[in-house]
Amino acid sequence: MKGIFRNDRVKELQNNRTPVKFLSGAKIVLHLMADSRSTIDPNYNIEIIERNPNYLLPIKSLGMETSHTFDGFLTYTTELDGSARSYAHLYRKGVIEAVEGSLVKAVVSKKEIPSIAFEEEILKTLPYYFEVLRRIDVQSPITIYLSFVNIKDYSMKLNQEILGVQPIQYPDENLKLSDIFIENFNNIDNVPRMMQPVFDEVWNAFGMFKSFNYDEDGNWGYGLNMKD
Template identity: 25%
Template sequence: MLPTDLDAITELDLQRLVEVALPEKRTIEYKREFYRLTLKDPHVPAKDQAHQRAQCVELLKDISSFANSLGGHLLIGVEATNGIPKEVRGVEHENIDGLQLQISELAARWIEPRIQFNVHAVPVANTRHVIIIRVHQSMVAPHRVIYGKEPGQFYARNTAGVYSMDTSELRQAFGLSQTISETIRTFRSHRLNEVSSGRGPLMLRGIPSMMVHIVPLASFVSRMNFDAAKLRSVQQKLAPISPTVGSSPRFNLDGICVVDPSHGRSRSYVQIFRNGVIEATAGGVAAARPGANMPDDEYFSTQFVRYLLDRLPGYCEAIRKLEIPGPAWILLSFFGMQKVWIHGHDSDWGCCNQDELILPDVQIEDIELDSADELMRPALDILWNSAGFERCFRYNSSGKFTL
């Protein structure tokens, strides 16, 4: 009933819920008043402080229970009777922006692991607002509330409301998370083997190559299946990891592949699969260096790292345009790297002694990325470790990867 774009929701949309008498269910709950989230004050009586703590826990329970179930909406400022919305009242608050920030900070601090949700305030009559908290179904559930010094509780939702998860439900939830993690690792290993063996979109066998996957968790658990037209709509965000301007899209069994149209040793493509996973590969990331003392060896071109960092925000934007929720993982790998030299600092060079380099996963919560430099720094440190260096020396004092 509510628009997909949270920021586009208006009072008219909320009034429509009242008109059709949309009842509360697992994915929607109405609250007449807002939670009392006043911070602890030594001058406030102990019984009132206890009430405030209980209100914070109540908010955290409501948010986490959506994440541990099917996701949904918490609408604060809508009066309901027996679960049926009757009036869009709104709530009064002197600082709505500050209130939204407080909700975000409480959830970030007292729910673990962190969950994906958004808060939006809809202005209604008489300077009041309805606060909408949209919580995405979590792919890394279960989440627990750890407010204060309590050991933490897990909550979920059914048609009757919020309840504490029992042992069997927790065992099932944890098992599902482990299964998903194993599925993603298997997918990465399979694709790395396929492409490095010459069975990918481009022949890269025997060529030092870089491969990155952006893997939204929702792609593996929600059975997403985008058609060619939908994938084509995000093609402009899928620039290959190369200096070439322009690209050539190809439809294939897996989705759409955007290929670098240039020819020569540098070969790159971006494949977006029908479930929304993105794979970008650049071949020829190392070459013989003119005048080198070891002409038979090859030297890693850090320019390709710069291309990668510049392309990643666009890949994430493509996933967002497909309305795939977070979290997601960025998986960076290399193959054909044995005897490839990497520049450390000053005149030092180090040699990789492994063909395949599987770098640590990098997690992004909401698939929104303005700059990838700092985000990818831990993974790039490991790349430089593989050549015998303490860290990647290409970062400047501002955290920017430089050439």
């Protein structure tokens, strides 16, 4: 059921079906979902987050606004024209959907995934989402899904030239990475290492064999792409 929800939302987001008016075009999409066997009531009271929304941060948050929705509670960051560029949507059924558009916004004909920033912003945000789930009493296990929407002909923008590494354009509209199953999200001591296999898959999709933001020992921030 969780995978079906993710697939349905990716299709809807491709058509810009969002809980708030949103930037058109490419999007980074993150889903955190409670296990279907969880005892969470589908109508669970999420008032504790509504009263203190600071943990429900949009990805790359620069200030935020809040709103109630039919499905739950929403925080979002807007552009000058009033369109949201990033939001985090907490569903009463124990799902967080975070969508970010400004990091992958096409500039004229330039379509690029920022190789450091997309990983960095996800890594910064995930611990807050774990705290949200704890506060509404979601029980382990949970599943994380990372997707990219409307990225046909995008390439990966490297921070550094890396010998023998040449990004390619992605040929399809959407990219859905493998799920990350977390047996106990209360005992995660290294979020970057947990996310490394999926980040590697993103780089694979753009013609490279791994994320070069990691060093050979799996430490994020020390790879060849991070060198000054």
